[in-house]
Amino acid sequence: MPFSEPGKTKFQVDLRRHLREQQIGDNLVHLICEIAEASKYVINAVRTGDLGVAGTSNLYGEEQLALDVLSDRIMRKRLIHSGVVCNIASEEMDEIFQAQADAAGLYSVAYDPLDGSSLVDVNLAVGTIVSIYEGCNLLQKGRNQVAAMYILYGPRVSLVYSVGKGVHEFTMNHLMEYTLTRENITMNSEGNIYSPGGLRNKYNAGDEKFVRYLEDRGAKLRYSGGFVPDINQVLMKGKGIFMYPALNGSPNGKLRILFELNAMAYLVEHAGGAATNGRQPLLDIEPVSLDQRAPVYIGCKNDVKKAMEFLAEA
Known part of the structure; x- marks a missing residue:
């Protein structure tokens, strides 16, 4: 029975029960629950872990924090031992990791274990982003995802997921259980x-013209530097737009299709929003490499449409 407040529920419903109500396969239920379990260890690492540099760089030449490495290790180990994953791709790995040979009922997972990790040492929110595909092919359109989710490690820990049947938020309680x-x-x-x-x-x-249009309309600037908290704000408030456009010198923007954009585009679209690279829906892009990037305009449909109009005029 719902509260008088729309979108909230009166009785506590745990994540596993809610997933089963979505009428999806047992293996997918198990996989999402395993990722949720892994996030409990990640948030413990964020709260208590070493903030120092691990001494290595990832594939893209970015300095890896110790928390990046630890979070990746936690997530990967959980996925390997889940028994339902064949291929794994992480932003912190330079190639796809095969957990087991292809077989019926298995999934492939692409994830960013700790998006925004450079914000941890200044105590801002960070998160984990996950895309799930059926079978062992990870280089396919985001529209083929069977599930997408992110976990936000902020003042509260929240998990947002979709299996194509609505978008739902769960919050970690004092027992470290996710409830609706x-x-x-x-x-x-x-x-x-x-x-x-x-x-x-x-x-x-x-x-530039689009941003001026938003400012003239009275839109408020809200940017933390973290993709997960910024998308979470737009999604939970049900209004607004996040953009990381093509820049002079960086025509493909900053964010990666496989590890960041596909999952968020899937969630926002299933909440009634839109996501584009300025020319086509992000979910219709078929990536050709793990590190492929794209500009992004993601949020309310009309705002995204207006951004595309300004880009077309220019």
Whole structure:
């Protein structure tokens, strides 16, 4: 029975029970629950772990924090031992890891174990992003995902997931159990929040005009530097747009299709929003490499449409 407040539930429903109500296969239920369990160890590492540098760099030349390495190890070990995963791709690995040979009922997982890890030492929110595909092919369109989720490690730990049947939020309680907080989250057609990534003096003409349009409309700038908390704000408030456009010198933007964009685009679209690279829906892009990047405009449908109009004019 719902509260008078839309989107909230009166009785506590745990994650496993809610997943079973989605009428998905047992292996997918098991996999999502394993990822949820792994997140409990990740948040413990975030709260108590070493903030020092691990002494290595990832594939993209970015400095890896010790927490990056630890979070990746936690997540990968859980996925391997789940027994339902064949291929694994992590932002912290330079190639796909085969957990077991292809077989019926198995899944492949792409994830960013600790997105925004550079924010940990200044005590800002970070998160884990996960895409799940049926079978062992990871280099396919995001629209083929069978599930997507993120876990936000903030003042509260929350897990947001979709298996294509609505978008739902769970919050970790004092027993470290995930219980349902919001069900069937939906987005408005437009909003009054914008989160613009990248240096504005490197924006092209279309993006600059779009930002000015938002400012003239009275939209409020809300940008933390973390993809998970910024998307979470847009999604939970049901309004606004996040953008990290093509920049002068970086025509493909910053964010990676496989590890970051596909999962968020899947969630936002299933909440009634939209996600594009400025020319086509992000979920329709078929990646050709693990590190492929794309510009992103993600949030309320009308706001995303307006961004595309400004880009087309420019």
